[in-house]
Amino acid sequence: MIQIHLIAAARPNFMKVAPLYHALRATDWAEPKLVHTGQHYDHNMSNAILQDLRVPEPDFHLGVGSGSHAEQTGGVMIAYEKVCLENRPDWIVVVGDVNSTAACAMVGTKLWIPVIHLEAGLRSGDRKMPEEINRLVTDSIADVLWTPSPDADENLLAEGVDADKIDRIGNIMIDSFEMLREGIECANTAAELDLESGQYALVTVHRPSNVDAAESLTPIVDALVQAAGSLPVVFVAHPRTINGLEKFSLKEKLADNSNIKLLEPVPYMRFMSLVTGARVVITDSGGLQEETTYLGIPCLTLRDNTERPVTVSMGTNKLVNARSLAENLQTVLDGKWHKGTRPPLWDGKTAERAVEFLAQRSQQQ
Ligand code: UD1
Numbered sequence: 001m002i003q004i005h006l007i008a009a010a011r012p013n014f015m016k017v018a019p020l021y022h023a024l025r026a027t028d029w030a031e032p033k034l035v036h037t038g039q040h041y042d043h044n045m046s047n048a049i050l051q052d053l054r055v056p057e058p059d060f061h062l063g064v065g066s067g068s069h070a071e072q073t074g075g076v077m078i079a080y081e082k083v084c085l086e087n088r089p090d091w092i093v094v095v096g097d098v099n100s101t102a103a104c105a106m107v108g109t110k111l112w113i114p115v116i117h118l119e120a121g122l123r124s125g126d127r128k129m130p131e132e133i134n135r136l137v138t139d140s141i142a143d144v145l146w147t148p149s150p151d152a153d154e155n156l157l158a159e160g161v162d163a164d165k166i167d168r169i170g171n172i173m174i175d176s177f178e179m180l181r182e183g184i185e186c187a188n189t190a191a192e193l194d195l196e197s198g199q200y201a202l203v204t205v206h207r208p209s210n211v212d213a214a215e216s217l218t219p220i221v222d223a224l225v226q227a228a229g230s231l232p233v234v235f236v237a238h239p240r241t242i243n244g245l246e247k248f249s250l251k252e253k254l255a256d257n258s259n260i261k262l263l264e265p266v267p268y269m270r271f272m273s274l275v276t277g278a279r280v281v282i283t284d285s286g287g288l289q290e291e292t293t294y295l296g297i298p299c300l301t302l303r304d305n306t307e308r309p310v311t312v313s314m315g316t317n318k319l320v321n322a323r324s325l326a327e328n329l330q331t332v333l334d335g336k337w338h339k340g341t342r343p344p345l346w347d348g349k350t351a352e353r354a355v356e357f358l359a360q361r362s363q364q365q
Contacts, residue, residue: 009098021055029359118169121154122155190273207303210303227282282299286308293346301317302322304319316337
């Protein structure tokens, strides 16, 4: 049996790892092992999501937790190297762009274990984002680069990556959505919140550049309060965002507004139910830019750049800021938002293509 480590660390990783885990489990030649680095540890940021995705308890839990970038990255490297020395896998699959992605890629390549990066090649061009550094480090050392869209292939080729290493397999997060579509459709989270489907804005904001300083978070909160004058707003707040709201005394502005519902993180199916019922999504999340494009829901992204430009060029996404939010929201409410189409290979079959790739490579070895 081929041993494959799947590395999951933070909330957005779980949705990318789960379809591959299930697809590998269904083969008679591969044994996937889930490695949870513990970067996200709150129940709603981790276990509740894994349960939704029907993934069993991780085979290895590194329990790294919070810390500075160096503490998290170093902690994961030290702990994961021990795991690899005692339980050497045939392949390591790292996903996304979090600190654990780069950390485990470095451990694997230094031990000469082939590393695959799932969701490779995305670039925002903004080296102030910690995620961009993680993407650059991971892509420059991984042995195989599984990309979601043509722009990712182009970025890698422009950086001098050998074309043989690049394999465009599609967007695996769509697999998770399709796998759980029935449960998502039954969840009806909006009704639990006394909201009508199609009649509210869903908000998530957690990028350090938006929430770690009062100068950036205050205008966003003010713009959301203004938006709540036009339609109900559901704000699902990441722990990092709650910290910022409390630190800068902004939480009451949201919590005291009767047209704003401020919620803690919500597990995957209940959250995706909220997404599917939203009139518009306001976010700085990478995953949501993709999910809204797939679902054809208008998405206003509170960022200066995106590593997912295909969601703007083909999909329903647009980059905005706190100042231009109201005007763009009005365009949505007037029914004048661009329709968008689904990028190729965002079809719920990405895990199948990944397994096919691994089957072929394993036969060659
Ligand atoms: C991380 C990723 C980011 C990803 C995001 C998704 C990096 C550099 N960033 O950012 O790419 O989009 O996850 O959510 O890897 N915290 C909790 N409970 C938790 C997890 C975190 O309270 O379960 C708190 C931490 O103590 C810290 C803050 O949230 O104060 C930030 O957590 P951290 O994992 O450092 O980064 P994220 O902002 O979540």
